[in-house]
Amino acid sequence: MTDHTKRGGACTPNTSIHCSVTNCAHHCENAQYCGLNAIQVGTHEANPAMDQCTDCQSFEKLS
Ligand code: SF4
Numbered sequence: 785m786t787d788h789t790k791r792g793g794a795c796t797p798n799t800s801i802h803c804s805v806t807n808c809a810h811h812c813e814n815a816q817y818c819g820l821n822a823i824q825v826g827t828h829e830a831n832p833a834m835d836q837c838t839d840c841q842s843f844e845k846l847s
Pocket residue numbers: 801802803804805808809810811812817818819820823840841842843844
């Protein structure tokens with residue numbers, strides 16, 4: 785399964801990483817998946833208590 789990013793580069797959807805952040809440079813445009821082999825997840829909170837406290841730290845803004 786191949787796809788492309790909004791930049792037009794090839795993107796192979798990683799079906800283990802569902803993602804809806806379509807303005808990330810690593811997002812496969814036609815499938816709701818990330819194109820990276822692995823991602824880093826972290827938090828911006830001292831005591832994370834809900835999903836909104838976590839962040840994909842592999843996010844890269846589309847330029
Ligand atoms: S790097 Fe993170 S935000 Fe970007 S497409 Fe992958 S999972 Fe989504």
